[in-house]
Structure formats: structure tokens, C-alpha cells
Amino acid sequence: MGSVIPGFDYRRVAVADGVALNVAVGGTGSPLVLLHGFPQTHLMWRHVAAELSVDHTVICPDLRGYGASDKPAERDADTYSKRTMAADIVALAAGLGHERFALAGHDRGALVAIRAGLDHPGTITHLAVLDVLPTLDMWDILHGSTAAVAFHLYLMAQPPGLPEQLISASADAFFGHFLDVWARDPQAIPxxxxxxxxxxxxxxxxxxxxxxxxxxxxxxxxxxADRAAGHRIGMPVSVVQQDWGAALGYDAAALWRPWAADLEHRTTTAGHFMAEEAPEEVIGLLRSLLAR
Incomplete structure (x- = not known):
């Protein structure tokens, strides 16, 4: 397979501040942007994108800092804020001729998608979120020994220098760890x-x-700031997650309801990499969302 989705066209699109994103585009019809997670690239959508391109223009970028997209140096906190990365995606879609589009994100891409839904309500028509909570809720539910499952969040939260050095010293083992332990079907990632x-x-x-x-x-x-101001995501939202709430002692749907006015929340028996482990389930979720 290499590093491309078969049948999709590839291009680089300038988005902001001298940053260009690598993007795969396929199909025709109403636009749907798919954002990948960690530690992946746009290739995680290969099954879903191929199916949905039958009746949608499917747009699969590598996020800023990932894959073949540009990786600007971290000048300040905003360089890799989800607000900046969401603005990248809006600019990317506009550069491809789409002023409004549906958006789905997994993991890190889901956090970017949530921020896009909050910051660009007139641009995002539908929003799908795979296997995350909003950032603030994520930090709120991690406590005690159960937070050990998210050790990487705390490691990479440290000031510049040490985390980069530690991870670079054993990068394949570090990133491979998550591919191994987060997948219920490791064979789904060949x-x-x-x-x-x-x-x-x-x-x-x-x-x-x-x-x-x-x-x-x-x-x-x-x-x-959004929570204090009572801001909510106004477009139809579909969330699918593993049942982490049962394992860690929280109600995921209850955490989501204050954020989304039109919410469908469901759990899955697939592993974290659900677009690769259970693509038909994800395709069904997206088709159902886009019909709302």
C-alpha cells in the first residue's frame, strides 16, 4: 500500500503561516473531511474513505505536525493549539473549494474537530467524534492510579526538552506500544x-x-472559556467511544451532553482504532449522521 490511499489524488494545500498540509481527495458529492489520530496518519481512513467516496467528496489530510504535512517549530503555545489546527482544516477545505463541509475526527483529529465545531459553527455541517472526550473533561476524569492508562499525556505535557529526548531515544517502541495495546484486533493494522x-x-x-x-x-x-460562556456545538453531533466510562467510573454521554445540543452517543466493542478495526461500523455511523 505504501503511504497513499489507492484511487485518491494527492496534493499540498497552503493553509496558514507558511504551513501546507498533505491531503488525499477522492470521490464526488457533498464534502466530508476525515481527521486522523495518534500515532497514525490519514491512512487510518483508507477503508472508510474508499466506501464513502462513492457519494461524497472525501478529504483526508495529515494534520499539522503529522505525516507528510508541514511541521512548524513550536514558537508558542498556539502553534499546535487545536484552535490553530482547526483553522488549518477550514482553510484547507476552502482551498479545495468547500466553504461548508461535514467533519469527522478520531483521537487527536477528534479534538481538532471539536474545536472546529465550536469555533466555526457556520462552516461545519455535521460533526463525528471517535473515541475522545472534550479536552477539559478528559483531564477532569483522570485521577489516582487509573490515570496510569494515560501516562503519555502527562509525559508530553512537560516543558520542551525532556519528553522529546526520551521519546526520540526509543521512538518505535514508544509509538508501537500504543498500536499494540489500544487495538483489540492488531491484524487490522497490517x-x-x-x-x-x-x-x-x-x-x-x-x-x-x-x-x-x-x-x-x-x-x-x-x-x-467556552464552558464558562455556555458555548455549545450546534450542528448534529455523533460520538462513538469505547466504554471507558465503565472502566474509569464516569458517564461519557453525560459529559458530552453539555457540549452538544443535538447529540447521538454510542459505545463500540471495537478497539481504539475503530476505523481500521470496524470500518463498516464507522461507515454506518457517518452515513447515519449525514442523513440527520
Whole structure:
């Protein structure tokens, strides 16, 4: 497979501040943007994108700092804030001729998608979120020994220097750990795709760390301000998650309701990499959302 989705066209689109994103585009019809998670690239959508391109223009970028997209140096907290990364996606879609579009995100891409829904309500028509909570709620539910499952969040929240050094010293083991322990069906990520994920992540350690560091600081600040102001996501929202709430002692749907006025929340028996482990389930979720 290499590093491309078969049948999709590839291009680079300038978005802001000298940053260009690598993007795969396929199909025709109403636009749907798919944002990948960690430690992946846009390739995680290969099954879903191929199916949905039958009746949608499917747009699969590598996020700022990931894959073949540009990786600007972390000048300040805003360089990798989800607000900045969401603005990238809006600019990307506009550069491809789409002023309004549906948006789905997984993991890190889901955090970008949530911020896009809050910051650009006139642009995002539908929003799908795979396997995350909003940033502020994520930090709120982590406590005690159960927070050990999210050790990487705390590691990459540290000031610049040490986390980058530690991860770079054993990058394949670090990123491979998550591919191994988060998948209920490891065979869903074949060897060539795994190799590509590890290569791309190994080459992007500083920007990946900067993305996570932002979530411990400026992203939480942005969420806190929206919560205080009573801001909500107004477009139809579908959330699918593993049942982490049962494991960690919280009600995920209850945490989501204050954020989304039109919410469908469901759990899945698939692992974290659900677009690769259970693509038909994700395709069904997205088709159902887009029909609302």
C-alpha cells in the first residue's frame, strides 16, 4: 500500500503561516473531511474513505505536525493549539473549494474537530467524534492510579526538552506500544501500514509532543472559556467511544451532553482504532449522521 490511499489524488494545500498540509481527495458529492489520530496518519481512513467516496467528496489530510504535512517549530503555545489546527482544516477545505463541509475526527483529529465545531459553527455541517472526550473533561476524569492508562499525556505535557529526548531515544517502541495495546484486533493494522505509522511518527517527535503539550495548556484554557460562556456545538453531533466510562467510573454521554445540543452517543466493542478495526461500523455511523 505504501503511504497513499489507492484511487485518491494527492496534493499540498497552503493553509496558514507558511504551513501546507498533505491531503488525499477522492470521490464526488457533498464534502466530508476525515481527521486522523495518534500515532497514525490519514491512512487510518483508507477503508472508510474508499466506501464513502462513492457519494461524497472525501478529504483526508495529515494534520499539522503529522505525516507528510508541514511541521512548524513550536514558537508558542498556539502553534499546535487545536484552535490553530482547526483553522488549518477550514482553510484547507476552502482551498479545495468547500466553504461548508461535514467533519469527522478520531483521537487527536477528534479534538481538532471539536474545536472546529465550536469555533466555526457556520462552516461545519455535521460533526463525528471517535473515541475522545472534550479536552477539559478528559483531564477532569483522570485521577489516582487509573490515570496510569494515560501516562503519555502527562509525559508530553512537560516543558520542551525532556519528553522529546526520551521519546526520540526509543521512538518505535514508544509509538508501537500504543498500536499494540489500544487495538483489540492488531491484524487490522497490517505490517506495511504499521511501518508507515512508525516512520511518520519517528520523524515528527517534536511536533507530536507539541500537539499533546498544547492539550495540557492552551486547549484546556479554550475549553474552560467556552464552558464558562455556555458555548455549545450546534450542528448534529455523533460520538462513538469505547466504554471507558465503565472502566474509569464516569458517564461519557453525560459529559458530552453539555457540549452538544443535538447529540447521538454510542459505545463500540471495537478497539481504539475503530476505523481500521470496524470500518463498516464507522461507515454506518457517518452515513447515519449525514442523513440527520
Amino acid at each position: 505490517a506495511d501500514v504499521r511501518t508507515e505509522y512508525l516512520r511518520a511518527s519517528r520523524e515528527a517527535v517534536p511536533s507530536i509532543v507539541a500537539d499533546f503539550r498544547a492539550s495540557a495548556g492552551i486547549d484546556a484554557e479554550h475549553d474552560r
